[in-house]
Amino acid sequence: MIHFLQPASWSEALAMKAAHPEAMPIAGGTDVMVEINLDLHRPAGIIDLTRVPELTEWGTDDGLLRIGAGVTYSRIINELGDRLPGLAMASRTVGSPQIRNRGTVGGNLGTASPAGDAHPPLLASDALVELASNSGTRRVPAREFFIAPKRSARRDDELIAAFLIEPAAGPQQFSKVGTRNAMVIAVCSFALAIDATRKRVATGIGSAGPTPIRATDAESFIEGVLDEGRLWERPAEVPTSAVTRFGELVAAAARPIDDVRGTAAYRRHALAVLARRCFTWAWVDYRRMGAA
Amino acid sequence: MKPRLAPAATVTGRVGENVPRPDGVLKVQGGFPYSSDLQVDRMLWGATVRSPHPYARILSIDTSEALAAPGVRAVLTHEDVPGKRVYGLEIPDQPVLAFDVVRYWGEAVALVAADHPELARRAAQKVHVQYQVLAPLTDPEQALLADAPRLHPDGNVTRHVKIRHGNQDARAEVVVTGEYEVGMQDQAPLGPESGLAVPDEEGGVDLFIATQWLHVDREQLAGVLGLPPDRVRLTMAGIGGAFGAREDLSMQAHACMLALRSGRPVKISYSRPESFVGHVHRHPGRLRYEHGANRDGKLVYVRARIVLDGGAYASSSTAVIANASCFAVGPYRCPNATIDGWVVYTNNPPCGAMRGFGSVQNCYAHEAQMDKLAEALGMDPVELRTRNALETGSQMITGQVIDGPVPVAELLRRIKERPLPAASDPGSLDLTTQPGGVSNTTHGESVRRGVGYAVGFKNVGYSEGFNDYSTARVKLSVVGGRPRVEVHTAAAEVGQGLVTVQAQIAGTELGVTDVVVLNADTRVGSSGSSSASRQTYITGGAVKAACDAVRRRVLALAELELGRKTGKTDGLRLERDSVVSADGREIVSLTTLLGDEVIEETHEFRPRQTTRLDPETGQANAHVQYAFAAHRAVVDVDTELGLVKVVELATAQDVGKAINPQAVEGQLEGGAAQGLGLAVMEEIQLKDGVIRNASFTDYLLPTILDMPPLRMDVLELGDPHSPYGLKGVGEPPTISSGPAIVAAIRAATGRPITRVPVRPHDIVET
Structure with missing residues (x-):
């Protein structure tokens, strides 16, 4: 028997989670229902969050966008695509239109799979995950949120309320390799965000390690190149050798394995290519912005 | 007591007209009753206990806890099979429920019927089977070795087909060799195995079932149930595809046994993961070829060794290997041939019929060889094929002289002369046109175009003396x-x-x-x-x-x-x-x-009679009719990432006479898509006999973004022997579409590509 709970408000949801910490929260159901149907996971209880209005809202919070955990990928693409281009690009690669109409970033975070498509852009934008329980609310940086495959910093009594993310302050890119041209789980993925204000380059690697990973060495390397060449101020082409090195450092940051979707060697190789291409595209956009 | 079935519809139309399917609207609107939707009062649900090991001895089966579970009405093991304990399409070697040993991962061991599907599944987990795990034999080459463990009493060779045609010591000026590998494809019908068995008052049973052959199901069921055939009545239920997956029994006998035991109607409907172990698959193959030709491009000889992995039970393996051998050189004149086709038992999932039936695996090999030969000769690959193309009156390597239209050269001419699609636009922001699609992997970087050709053929109807009517x-x-x-x-x-x-x-x-x-x-x-x-x-x-x-x-x-x-x-x-x-x-x-x-x-x-292949020479008039199709593929490959976008497929096929042209086009489209699937993504991945991707999450089928437009040339050349001059249509589209795509990938990348499906890491050197 599965215990089925259906809160009508956020406070009721938190109370139910406190009383039933073992209950699995469900929003779009695009992960949870698949697991149940495949008999891979049989939760003792389910908390249906689809009737909690607060979760489907988004707004601003002290300069950040605060996006409810129940906002679907389709809405992120349509309503926030201009402010969060990287996350919108990642959202477009999620499943099929039907899945994007149901699936949520909150659910992606809840599953905390290393292959979650939303995770690399959240890492690259230094997003915060807002966790709530009866005993209070805390905001965990995305880079501290993922702990192990399908394990996160969320405690059993907590629900994911929202994530907070800065609107893009420069060009963003996202690329994902899959063995089908649509509706595919990532073999590996890569997100890149250029912050023109702070003069920073940030990254996120997906599906090539036990958790989503930031390639910090690659970030500082390319920032060094840009700083040294004063390329932020006088945007010019970045030397090919530097872009290649950036790709190599991204690949080196990954910790991939061989599995049913691809080999570790291929994943490393592909990440280097994706990192090079994403940086090149983003930098072209940055130079164009500068010119404008 | 009868479940609701699709209504019989009135159809109006003549031969040669486009006539819409009577079930089309119902299916699109969701009102079509599929076999998984069947329902009657007092119906129980069946569940199957399956082996978690690819090879193990069964030490004991304890059903007591399952029998005591809530809502359970029957629990059955091999001891409860009323009649024959084994069945099979050609060789009765497959247990209805495993006894003594299990020979593949997922083999059925016991059955449960309960009031609710969930109760049945839970009770199934309470059937305790003790196994002594044995080392699985999963490499077909190893299965051929003299000291390999024997998986069946007669050894591991299900059939060895020998074709000895012409001079066995022929020599040629130009020789090319190659080794090729084809992965295990699944038919993946969208409707899972399902049906409803309803017992009558007199010990007989009615089975409502989605199957490919009601009477052969009945014949096998009567044997298993120990009933005269007229006490086992079968009615076709709404089917969600087949492609060969429903030629063998799956849940038919199980549902009938549970219904007869419980006295209640019993339905079984597999889940998708269960479906992957519930039906046979396309045989994976390893193929070694040597082609010899004159400098002018005339084939002198072909020598081939084909090894198909039949998995744990025979199914239709003996007929599949006959096809793989008879059509081993492709639709070409070849005066001398030495073909050895082997199909062997292993502890992998059983393999059997799938669209193309043995002619798919060898097409990858003979078409790769023809391209290799063309390169060695410095000749255009289509010209080389045309020069060797079978014609009316040509002799097959089985000695059979082909009568009727044999338009191999004409099909090749038509796909060759069709204008090529426009070059890809590197500035295009429409990511759906790029390899990788909206996953945004390339904006044109490292994208190279390739064009490839392939032609294939196969038999229509049963072969080798089988009583076809x-x-x-x-x-x-x-x-x-x-x-x-x-x-x-x-x-x-x-x-x-x-x-x-x-x-x-x-x-x-x-x-x-x-x-x-x-x-x-x-x-x-x-x-x-x-x-x-x-x-x-x-x-x-x-x-x-x-x-x-x-x-x-x-x-x-x-x-x-x-x-x-x-x-x-x-x-x-x-x-x-x-x-x-x-x-x-x-x-x-x-x-x-x-x-x-x-x-x-x-x-x-009855069509005309055929004869069995001679066991030593493989010579015979073994086939009724031959059907031909050719494909041209245009692909864009991201050579750095190894991602492929099939830009266009063009085909020409002789259908003799298109009875329903719109349905013919559907077959050409669907068959090409299934061929594309095997070429670039569809594979059941096995490790030590265990399927690693038994779901549509990781067994990937082509989507609408993977399947390009299909340019069709449907020829109606009229076979003098068949009604209206028609030829079988369904399988040829699946044979040469994949090999054409692989040829195009080779052309784009310059890489040899000897294995399908082609994976990104096969294209990229890592």
Whole structure:
């Protein structure tokens, strides 16, 4: 028997989670229902969050966008695509239109799979995950949120309320390799965000390690190149050798394995290519912005 | 007690017209009753206990805890099989429920029937089976070794086909060799294995089932259930695809056993992961080839060694390897051939029929070899193929002389001359046109285009002396003041469009507007299976033969009536619901002529006889008819990431006569898509006999963004031996589409690519 709970408000949801910490929260159901149907996971209880209005809202919070955990990928693409281009690009690669109409970033975070498509852009934008329980609310940086495959910093009594993310302050890119041209789980993925204000380059690697990973060495390397060449101020082409090195450092940051979707060697190789291409595209956009 | 089935629809249309499927709208709207939707009162649900090991000895089975579980009505093991404990299409080697040993991962060991599917699944987990785990034999080459463990009493070789044609020591000026590997493809019908067994009061059973051959299911079931065949009645239920996956029994015997034991209707419907172990797959193959040719490009000899992995049980392996061997050199004239085809037992999942049936694996090899040979000769690959193309009157490597149209060169000419699609636009922001699609992996970087060609062929109908026939009953009567034809056969509509074909033939032959095709069941004689691209030919032939007999009787009646009145009875025909004169004038309406009379005829139709391959030389007139198709593929490959976008497929196929052109186009589209799947993504991945991707999450089928537009050239050249001159249509599209794509990937990348499906890391050197 599965215990089925259906809160009508956020406070009721938190109370139910406190009383039933073992209950699995469900929003779009695009992960949870698949697991149940495949008999891979049989939760003792389910908390249906689809009737909690607060979760489907988004707004601003002290300069950040605060996006409810129940906002679907389709809405992120349509309503926030201009402010969060990287996350919108990642959202477009999620499943099929039907899945994007149901699936949520909150659910992606809840599953905390290393292959979650939303995770690399959240890492690259230094997003915060807002966790709530009866005993209070805390905001965990995305880079501290993922702990192990399908394990996160969320405690059993907590629900994911929202994530907070800065609107893009420069060009963003996202690329994902899959063995089908649509509706595919990532073999590996890569997100890149250029912050023109702070003069920073940030990254996120997906599906090539036990958790989503930031390639910090690659970030500082390319920032060094840009700083040294004063390329932020006088945007010019970045030397090919530097872009290649950036790709190599991204690949080196990954910790991939061989599995049913691809080999570790291929994943490393592909990440280097994706990192090079994403940086090149983003930098072209940055130079164009500068010119404008 | 009968479940709701799809209603029999009235179909109007003639041979050669586009006639819509009567079930099309229902399916699109979600109202079509599939076999997984069947339901009756007091129905129980069956669940299957399966082996978690690819190879193990069964030490004990304890069902007591499952029997005591809530809602459980029956728990059965091999000890409860009432009749024969084994079954099989060609060799009865597969246990209904495993005894002594399990030979593959997922093999059925025990059954549970309960009030609710969830209760049945939970109780199934309470059947405790003790195993002594054995080391699985999973490499087909190892299975051939003398010291390999014997998985079956007669050893591991299910069949060795030898073809020795012409000079066995032939030598040639130009020689190319190659080794190729084909992965295990799944038919992946969207409807899972499912059906409903309803016991009668007298110990018999009615089975409502989605299958490819009602009568051979019944024959096997009668044996397993220990019942005379007339106590086992089968009715076709709504089917969600087949592609060969429903030729063998899956849950049929299990549902019947549970129903007979519990005295209640029992339904079994597999989940998707269970479906992956519940039916046979396409044989994976390893193929070693040597081609010898003259400097002018004429083939001198082909030597090939083909090893197919048959998995744990024989299924139709013996016929699949015959095809793989007979068509090993492709549709080419080859004076000398030495072919050794082996199919062996392993502890991998059983393999059997799938669209293309042995002609798919070898096409990858012979077409790669032809390209290699063309390169060695510095010759255009299409020119080389054309120079060697089979023609009417050519001899096969089996010695059979092919009669009728053999348009291999013509098909190649047509795909070659079709204009190529425009070059990809590197500035295009439409990511759906790029390899990787909206995943945004390239904006044109490292994208190279390639073009590849392939041609293939296979047999239509059963081969090697198998008794191929179909039965049709046709009834003409007046219903509601209008003449109506009822067609009744046991032929399975599996989505291919057989219902419209039968109606069109009857409508054409009897000149009647309203034709009702009754649902297939075993109240009428066998129609053979919906496989081997044979039903339009064989069951179509049977419907035509029965209509001929009905027409003779109607015209005799008309002559009797008219002769009395006018004495003029020459050249009477049936048209427009009437008897018409030679010049088309209406003489009498069928309604008037027939009155209360019912004219019914049942007829069998047989194609020409074939013979068995000689066991030493493989020489025989083994096949009824040959069907040919050619494909050209245009691909864009991201050579740095190894991602492929098939830009366009073009095909030319001789269908003899398109009975329903729109359905023919559907077959060409679907077949090409299934070929594309094997070429670039579809593979059951195994590790030590265990399937690692038994779900649609990781067993990838092509989506609409993967399948490009298909440019079609449908030829209707007319076979003098078949009804209306038609040729089987369903399988050829699946044979050469994949090899053309792989040839195009080779052309784009310059990499040899000897294994399918092609994975990104096969294209990229890492």
